[in-house]
Amino acid sequence: VPTSNVSVVDLTCRIEKGASYEEIKAAIKEAANGELKGILSYTEDEIVSTDLIGDNHSSIFDAKAGISLN
Template structure:
């Protein structure tokens, strides 16, 4: 949802909502690519582990928040504030409700419905072409919401 959902046609028998990590990555990468181009990059994701949280996806009802580090070499020149601006605009405009945006130093994303929440303060630009972007996501709750978004979209095409 928010990346390629318009390609859905109601004759399709199988669809995929991808994974929680993919949903976090896809929206931020799409916004950055659409505005600045992505020449190459690497993504790292870190999932929380507690005494009752499995290292492999599984419900614990506790700390299930993950963080994604998206490091990219951009095609076009971009100041870090330019990136902040376009991500914030996407979260308030065409992709509203899907990616989130915050400048607050927060650590509780347990009930956050966004597919991911871009945290401006944690990233850094090495130069105008190379940036590290940080986004948080609730690996269980946001994914479930994403399935609902997808089902609603599919039903609207019937």
């Protein structure tokens, strides 16, 4: 049985100012392409855990897997 070499984290944050999920995604994408380039990756692709094997980023934000709560 193959074993995946990845893990998942469910991150819940409470922010001071209101923000839509689109705004949150934009901020994370900007960080992934800027100051966190090479550390944080951002994807809107349909992915499964095996797609991430071998990726060198410390964290990958899966925009399709997130939601915004009120």
